[in-house]
Amino acid sequence: MTQVAPSQESRPEATPPELERVHHWIGGRAVAGTSGRSGPIYDPATGKVAREVDFAAVEDVDAAVAAAREAFPAWRATSLSKRTDILFRIRNLVEQHRRDVAALLTAEHGKVPSDALGEVARGLENLEFACGVPNLLKGGFSEQVSTGVDVYQIRQPLGVVAGITPFNFPAMVPMWMFANAIACGNTFILKPSEKDPSASVFLAELLREAGVPEGVFNVVHGDKVAVDRILEHPDVAAVSFVGSTPIARHIYETGTRNGKRVQALGGAKNHMVVLPDADIGMAADAAVSAGYGSSGERCMAIATIVAVGGVADPLVDAITSRLPKVRVGPGTDPDAEMGPLVTREHRDRVASYLESGPAQGAELVADGREHALYRDSDGFFLGASLLDHVTPQMDAYRDEIFGPVLTVVRVDSYDEAVRLVNENPYGNGTAIFTRDGGAARQFQFDVDVGMVGINVPIPVPVAYYSFGGWKASLFGDLHMYGPEGIQFYTRAKVVTSRWPDPGTSKVDLGFPRTR
Numbered sequence: 001m002t003q004v005a006p007s008q009e010s011r012p013e014a015t016p017p018e019l020e021r022v023h024h025w026i027g028g029r030a031v032a033g034t035s036g037r038s039g040p041i042y043d044p045a046t047g048k049v050a051r052e053v054d055f056a057a058v059e060d061v062d063a064a065v066a067a068a069r070e071a072f073p074a075w076r077a078t079s080l081s082k083r084t085d086i087l088f089r090i091r092n093l094v095e096q097h098r099r100d101v102a103a104l105l106t107a108e109h110g111k112v113p114s115d116a117l118g119e120v121a122r123g124l125e126n127l128e129f130a131c132g133v134p135n136l137l138k139g140g141f142s143e144q145v146s147t148g149v150d151v152y153q154i155r156q157p158l159g160v161v162a163g164i165t166p167f168n169f170p171a172m173v174p175m176w177m178f179a180n181a182i183a184c185g186n187t188f189i190l191k192p193s194e195k196d197p198s199a200s201v202f203l204a205e206l207l208r209e210a211g212v213p214e215g216v217f218n219v220v221h222g223d224k225v226a227v228d229r230i231l232e233h234p235d236v237a238a239v240s241f242v243g244s245t246p247i248a249r250h251i252y253e254t255g256t257r258n259g260k261r262v263q264a265l266g267g268a269k270n271h272m273v274v275l276p277d278a279d280i281g282m283a284a285d286a287a288v289s290a291g292y293g294s295s296g297e298r299c300m301a302i303a304t305i306v307a308v309g310g311v312a313d314p315l316v317d318a319i320t321s322r323l324p325k326v327r328v329g330p331g332t333d334p335d336a337e338m339g340p341l342v343t344r345e346h347r348d349r350v351a352s353y354l355e356s357g358p359a360q361g362a363e364l365v366a367d368g369r370e371h372a373l374y375r376d377s378d379g380f381f382l383g384a385s386l387l388d389h390v391t392p393q394m395d396a397y398r399d400e401i402f403g404p405v406l407t408v409v410r411v412d413s414y415d416e417a418v419r420l421v422n423e424n425p426y427g428n429g430t431a432i433f434t435r436d437g438g439a440a441r442q443f444q445f446d447v448d449v450g451m452v453g454i455n456v457p458i459p460v461p462v463a464y465y466s467f468g469g470w471k472a473s474l475f476g477d478l479h480m481y482g483p484e485g486i487q488f489y490t491r492a493k494v495v496t497s498r499w500p501d502p503g504t505s506k507v508d509l510g511f512p513r514t515r
Ligand code: NAD
Pocket: 164, 165, 166, 167, 168, 169, 191, 192, 193, 194, 222, 223, 224, 227, 228, 242, 243, 244, 245, 247, 248, 250, 265, 266, 267, 268, 298, 299, 400, 402, 428, 469, 473
C-alpha cells in the first residue's frame, strides 16, 4: 500500500473498479447467484484478476434443476424435425461466432488463438453429429415375432441431465455433452470449470438465439457445493463428468450411489512409443506438437516418450533441437504457439517436477524456467521442458503433470514398452511410431488403452466415434459423445404389440411363448 507522508493531506484510497461478474444462466437468462460467494477469473497471460464468477448455493442449483424439469415435457415432445432445425441453427451460430468463443478461451484459459479455434472446430463436430439425431434415434422393429405379434424398441430421453467440465476445454467438452443430450430430448445443466466459465455463458446466449426454449439449457457456476448438490439432487437423472481422476472417482461413486447414470472421465498419462525403425524427424515433430501444444494441458497430450532401443539418443537430440523454436507468448502475440498455464499455482506445481526429476536421477535436458517470460512476466508462463532418463519410480513419471514437461523413458524392447504402458494406472490415449505395419497392428491388439494412434500422436476420435479412456481414465460403462453418447442420454423401451380381431382371445395362464 502507498505510504502517505504526514505533511500531505490524506486522501481516501481509490476504490478499485468493480469487476465484471459472470452469472448463472437459468431458465433462458443470466441470473445473479444467491450465495454471495464468488471466485476470481484470471487472465493467465498477465496474472491479473479479470472478472469474478458467482459460486452457486444449493438454492441456485435447485432453481436450475427446477427450470430444467419444467422445460423437459415440452422439449421431449418437440418433434425431431424441429429439434434438428434448432441444432442446425446452433451449429451455424457457433461457427459464425467461432472467433468470439476462441477469444474467450484465450482470455481465461490462456491458449493461443490457433489452438482455441481448433477447440471450437472439434466442438462443432459434435453439434454436426447431433444434427443427425433423427437417424441416430431410429429404433428396431421385428415383425411377426409370434403370430400377429410385433416387437419394437424405441429410445427415450432420461430427463434432466448434468455435465461437469474441466478448465482445459471450456467450450469443446461442454459441446461433447450438451449437443447429444439436448438432441435426444433431455434438458441440461452445465457446471463448467470456475477457472474459465465465460465461454459457457456465451454458448448459452447462442443457444437461446438459436431457439432453444427457456430451461432446456442452464449453467450454474461454482465449486464442490454446486457439484455435490447436482450429485444428490433427486431430479437429476444422469451426470457426465470430465476432469481429474480423484474427482472423477468421487463423481462416479456418489452419483451412482444416488441412483444416477454416470460417465466420469478422469486424468491421463499418455505414452508415445517410438520403435527403432521410426522416422526420427516425424516422431520428433509429433512429440513436440503433442507434448507442448496447449502447454501440455490436454488430456490427450503426450506426457511420456517411450524410446525403444537405439532410437533414444537421436530422438532426444531431434526433440531438443526443436524446442528453441517453440514460440511461447500471450494469445495477443500472433506468432505465439504456446500460451501460459491456467493459474500460477498450477504453473508452479508443474515447474516443481524440474526440481524433483533431477533430484530423483533424471536428466534435465531443457529447463522451461530459463524462458524470459517465466522469469520476467507476471503471467503464468513456463517454457518447453524435457526430462530424459526418467524411470517409472520417479514422481515425474507417476504423476499427471499436465504442463509443458515431456519425459523420456528408455526401454530395451517392444515388450518392455507395452508392459510399461499397460502397467500405468491411466489408459486414456497412446501412440506408436513405426514403419512396421505388423508391429503397429500388434500394439493395437496388446495395449490396454482406450484410444490408440498409429503414427498419430493425439488420437482424439472424430465425433461419429466415441471418446473414452480405460482404467483410471474413465469410470462408467459408456464413452462420451458419438454413438455411445446417444446411448448414454437415452434409455431403451421395448414394446410388444398385438392387434387381435375381436372375439379371438382366450384365457391362458401359461408363460407367453413365441412357438
Ligand atoms: P478438476 O477435476 O480439478 O475439475 C473438474 C471439474 O470438477 C470442475 O468443474 C471443478 O469445479 C470440479 N471440481 C473440482 N474439485 C472438486 C471437488 N472437490 N468436488 C467436486 N467437484 C470438484 O479438473 P481440471 O483441473 O479442471 O481439469 C484437468 C483435469 O481434467 C486433468 O486431470 C485432465 O487429464 C482431465 N481431463 C480429462 C479429459 C478426458 O477426456 N479424460 C479431458 C479433459 C481433461
